Amino acid sequence: MDYIIETEKITKKYDNFTAVDKVDLKVPEEDIYAILGPNGAGKTTLISMLCTILKPTSGTAKVNGHDVIKEPEKVRASIGIVFQSRALDDMLTGREHLEMHAALYGVPKRIREKRIEEVLELIALGEKADEYVKTYSGGMKRRLEIGRGLIHHPRVLFLDEPTLGLDPQTRESIWKYIKQLNREEKVTVLLTTHYMEEADKLCDKVAIMNRGKIIKADTPAKLKRELKADTIKIKTNKPREFADKIIELAGVKEAYNTGSMIKLMVERGENLIPAIVNFATQQGFQIKSVELEHPTLEDVFIKYTGTRIK
Ligand SMILES: Nc1ncnc2c1ncn2[C@@H]1O[C@H](COP(=O)(O)OP(=O)(O)OP(=O)(O)O)[C@@H](O)[C@H]1O
Numbered sequence: 477m478d479y480i481i482e483t484e485k486i487t488k489k490y491d492n493f494t495a496v497d498k499v500d501l502k503v504p505e506e507d508i509y510a511i512l513g514p515n516g517a518g519k520t521t522l523i524s525m526l527c528t529i530l531k532p533t534s535g536t537a538k539v540n541g542h543d544v545i546k547e548p549e550k551v552r553a554s555i556g557i558v559f560q561s562r563a564l565d566d567m568l569t570g571r572e573h574l575e576m577h578a579a580l581y582g583v584p585k586r587i588r589e590k591r592i593e594e595v596l597e598l599i600a601l602g603e604k605a606d607e608y609v610k611t612y613s614g615g616m617k618r619r620l621e622i623g624r625g626l627i628h629h630p631r632v633l634f635l636d637e638p639t640l641g642l643d644p645q646t647r648e649s650i651w652k653y654i655k656q657l658n659r660e661e662k663v664t665v666l667l668t669t670h671y672m673e674e675a676d677k678l679c680d681k682v683a684i685m686n687r688g689k690i691i692k693a694d695t696p697a698k699l700k701r702e703l704k705a706d707t708i709k710i711k712t713n714k715p716r717e718f719a720d721k722i723i724e725l726a727g728v729k730e731a732y733n734t735g736s737m738i739k740l741m742v743e744r745g746e747n748l749i750p751a752i753v754n755f756a757t758q759q760g761f762q763i764k765s766v767e768l769e770h771p772t773l774e775d776v777f778i779k780y781t782g783t784r785i786k
Pocket residue numbers: 490493495513514515516517518519520521522
């Protein structure tokens with residue numbers, strides 16, 4: 477099996493509205509894979525079909541080798557799901573949640589206790605494992621939900637916006653746990669997000685989704701490299717004249733005067749900086765500062781969709 481998730485022209489229509497439009501998705505085994513897109517792009521609808529919660533209008537999908545329409549039970553047995561809506565009982569402890577889920581998912585009794593200990597260790601609840609959930613922080617609750625999704629050793633874990641509404645520090649700690657469990661449990665993780673940074677820092681591959689379609693899918697590094705668009709910011713004594721001149725230099729695609737600095741669009745920034753400095757000196761300009769910026773996933777998103785994720 478090359479891909480643990482593979483869809484072919486999978487489509488979901490709500491009446492006349494197409495929420496997911498002929499999507500071909502290929503997720504390699506043991507990857508952390510992001511579907512990145514703004515609200516309403518169709519991300520939740522897409523993964524709901526993969527989890528067998530929603531039936532596709534047309535097209536097919538296989539998860540762990542099983543067809544989501546013909547073999548939904550087999551698909552369900554091999555996946556874990558953590559959706560956006562919080563579903564923890566405040567009056568149960570973390571351990572009790574895991575016990576309940578293990579029983580629900582048919583984890584054999586003889587290994588249940590050991591498995592619960594393993595998961596508790598993985599999500600690092602520490603002494604809080606035996607306290608009521610109502611005493612947990614947002615990050616702890618999220619870790620418990622993720623741990624619960626893992627209790628039956630699924631091959632694929634679906635996470636819908638895993639860090640939505642969490643503060644930046646907690647978000648980073650959740651990323652750390654997701655990476656760790658991906659490595660230690662050898663579980664493929666398919667997550668949806670509208671956070672650029674999450675897709676960039678956490679994921680091996682990213683599929684950019686907008687208006688029901690997957691527009692581009694690759695590693696974050698390749699997506700950014702393909703833009704061929706570094707930015708060089710320069711402060712000089714005569715910005716307007718400099719902008720008019722520097723555009724003549726080979727490798728400079730565009731030059732803007734922002735008022736306080738000149739912004740140059742170039743292909744390989746590192747290689748071009750010495751030439752820019754030489755050129756400026758020869759032409760009698762004084763360079764006060766030079767700054768190089770590589771493109772972000774946000775730039776990639778704008779290029780392929782024409783819009784910004786808010
Ligand atoms: N049951 C439904 N009936 C009609 N339209 C729906 C239904 N569920 C979703 N939609 C519409 O389908 C589109 C895709 O929704 P979906 O929830 O999949 O997007 P999303 O990318 O996951 O965004 P979000 O992160 O906000 O959930 C949206 O325009 C939404 O309004």
